[in-house]
Amino acid sequence: MPRQTIGLLAASIWFSAFALSAPLLGANLRLEPVCKDLANPLFLTNDGKTERLYVLEQPGRVRLFESGQLRPEAILDITDRVKFGGECGLLGLALHPDFASNGRLFVNYTTKLPEGTHTIVSEFKVDLATMKADPKAEKLLLRFQQPWDNHNGGNLMFGPDRMLYISTGDGGSGGDPKNNSQQLGNPLGKLLRIDVNHGSPYAVPTDNPFVSHKEVVPEIWAYGLRNPWRFSFDRKTGACYVGDVGQNKFEEVDIVEKGKNYGWSAREAFQPFKPERGSGEMVDPIKAYGRDQGVSVTGGYVYRGKNLPNFEGMYIYGDYATGRIWGLRQEQGKLTFDEELIDTDLNISSFGEDVAGEIYICNHRGEILKIVPP
Numbered sequence: 001m002p003r004q005t006i007g008l009l010a011a012s013i014w015f016s017a018f019a020l021s022a023p024l025l026g027a028n029l030r031l032e033p034v035c036k037d038l039a040n041p042l043f044l045t046n047d048g049k050t051e052r053l054y055v056l057e058q059p060g061r062v063r064l065f066e067s068g069q070l071r072p073e074a075i076l077d078i079t080d081r082v083k084f085g086g087e088c089g090l091l092g093l094a095l096h097p098d099f100a101s102n103g104r105l106f107v108n109y110t111t112k113l114p115e116g117t118h119t120i121v122s123e124f125k126v127d128l129a130t131m132k133a134d135p136k137a138e139k140l141l142l143r144f145q146q147p148w149d150n151h152n153g154g155n156l157m158f159g160p161d162r163m164l165y166i167s168t169g170d171g172g173s174g175g176d177p178k179n180n181s182q183q184l185g186n187p188l189g190k191l192l193r194i195d196v197n198h199g200s201p202y203a204v205p206t207d208n209p210f211v212s213h214k215e216v217v218p219e220i221w222a223y224g225l226r227n228p229w230r231f232s233f234d235r236k237t238g239a240c241y242v243g244d245v246g247q248n249k250f251e252e253v254d255i256v257e258k259g260k261n262y263g264w265s266a267r268e269a270f271q272p273f274k275p276e277r278g279s280g281e282m283v284d285p286i287k288a289y290g291r292d293q294g295v296s297v298t299g300g301y302v303y304r305g306k307n308l309p310n311f312e313g314m315y316i317y318g319d320y321a322t323g324r325i326w327g328l329r330q331e332q333g334k335l336t337f338d339e340e341l342i343d344t345d346l347n348i349s350s351f352g353e354d355v356a357g358e359i360y361i362c363n364h365r366g367e368i369l370k371i372v373p374p
Contacts, residue, residue, distance in 0.1 A: 025327065026341045028310055028374060031361065035065050035368040043093050043155075043230075044352035044360055044368060049100040051355060055368065058089035060109065064131055065368070076105065076124055076133040083112045087172075091154025092121075096196070097162055103128050106164060106196070108154045110146065117146045121156070121166055123196065141194070141201050142219075144187050147180075148172025151227040151245075159193075160238040163205055165221065166192040167228040167242070175247060175274070176265035181224050182278045184216040189264060191228065191242070191256055193221035209259030224262035224282065230299035230350055231256070234315075235357060241315055243299025244285070247273065251297035252285035253317060253328070287328055287338065294319030298348045305357035307373055316341070316359055316371070318348040325361075 040058035044065075047054065053065040054075070060082035061074040082090050092108030099105065103126035111120050121142040124133040146152060151169030159165050170176040170189035181189025195203040210216040227245040234241065242254045244262070250269035254262050262285075263269075266278025269288035289297075300317035311327065314337065318325040323344035329337040349364035361369045 025310060025339070029308060029341065029371055030374050031342070031344065031346075031369040032372045033367060034360065034370050035070050036366060037070070038063065038366045038368070040089070040364055041349065041362040041366065041368060042089070042091060042364070043350045044362060045093060045095060046353060046355040047095050047099045048097060048355060053352070053354060053360070053368070054093065054095060055362075056090055056093040056107075058091070059084045060090045062090075062093060062105070062107070062133075071131070073132070075126060075131055076107070076135060078107070078109065078135050078138075080135070081109075081111050083110045083117060087150045087152055088117065091152060092156035092166070094156035094158055094164060097158050099126075100128075103133075104196075105133060106141075106156055108156050108166065110149075110152055110154075115145065117149050118143055119146055119152060119154075119168065123201075139201055141196070142166070142187075142192075144168075146171060147178060153225075153228050155228065155230050157232060159233050159240070162197065163193050164196050164202075165231070165240070166194070166219075167225070167231055168192065169227040169229075170225070170264065176226065179265060179274075179277050181226060181264045182261075182266060184210060184213070184220060184223060187217050187219065189223060189225050190217075190220050191222045191225065191231070191240075192217075192219040194219055221258060222256045222260050222262065224260075224264050224266075224278070225254075225256075226264040226268075228299075229297070232299065232301045232351075232353075234302040235304040236302070236313075239302070241299060241302065241317075243297040243317055245296050246288075250288045250290055251294055251319065253287040253297065253299065253315070254283065254285045255330070257283075286330055286335065289326075294322040294324055296320040298350060300351035301353055301359050303357070303359060305359065307358055308371070316351065318344075318346075318351070318361070320348050320364070323348060 043056040055063045060079035062076040064071040088110040090109045094106045096104035123139040150172040153167035153169040155167040231242040263282040303311040314327040347364035350362040
């Protein structure tokens with residue numbers, strides 16, 4: 001057989017196997033309801049030690065799910081200060097890496113002040129005996145104004161370096177009219193990084209990329225983001241995956257690194273948007289999809305659990321509006337798998353992990369589901 005024919009046959013076999021892998025993988029998972037009767041759940045996380053799940057409700061509560069039951073009383077209730085509605089509310093929750101011993105809990109929410117809507121990042125202390133936090137004992141970390149009520153970002157997460165990372169949107173409206181994302185003099189359209197283990201109320205890490213630049217917000221870790229609604233760190237590699245909600249044409253997934261520019265609003269995904277707004281090197285997303293597949297990406301997690309071995313190392317993410325869930329794998333900078341896993345009717349507001357690395361889904365309509373074997 002000629003070498004060219006052998007090569008074409010091998011390529012055909014490889015392509016067929018790759019194309020078949022999506023339905024085979026999709027057939028090897030299902031979504032199991034875990035908890036219901038929640039008020040607009042937006043996120044869940046674990047404490048690093050126990051099987052407890054900590055669930056964020058958008059109106060302003062943090063709930064505890066343990067031993068198959070949702071605790072009636074909230075761990076924290078700050079509905080009295082949270083501006084709730086649309087893209088506003090209690091948007092982010094992070095537990096300190098030593099939460100099981102120190103009870104430190106961090107939140108990101110919107111509030112209404114006389115001068116307008118503001119983002120607040122603050123800390124509370126949970127009494128580990130009662131699993132209650134005093135809502136009056138709030139330690140303010142960050143506060144900045146939102147020009148409009150949409151595109152608030154809002155995710156909080158501790159990285160493998162034990163620093164607290166905070167995602168912020170471009171300030172809202174449409175098309176980033178103030179070009180906030182490309183400007184380093186404000187915190188909007190960025191991934192921020194702070195050290196809550198030192199300083200008062202925190203310290204700016206000395207290795208942040210712009211810490212020594214004048215007229216630059218020193219907390220900035222990366223920029224050029226539009227509305228980085230959900231991000232996460234790969235437990236094994238430490239890579240930071242961000243689902244960045246798009247404008248008119250594309251949703252995107254980025255791997256965000258120190259000091260890099262991810263293009264918005266000079267670009268939307270791979271294409272120019274308002275190219276005069278940005279200069280220098282801009283980092284391409286690892287994945288972008290168009291309006292035929294979804295309209296609001298919800299970033300997920302790289303699977304590192306035990307129950308679904310075929311999904312090891314796969315980044316699982318979805319779309320809020322269409323309910324589709326996809327998986328992708330990246331090796332040496334190239335996608336080796338990129339397919340839809342399952343089509344649902346959920347409003348996927350977030351994904352989450354338990355202590356074992358198993359992945360859950362928050363349905364904004366009031367329930368939590370777990371990705372499990374069939």
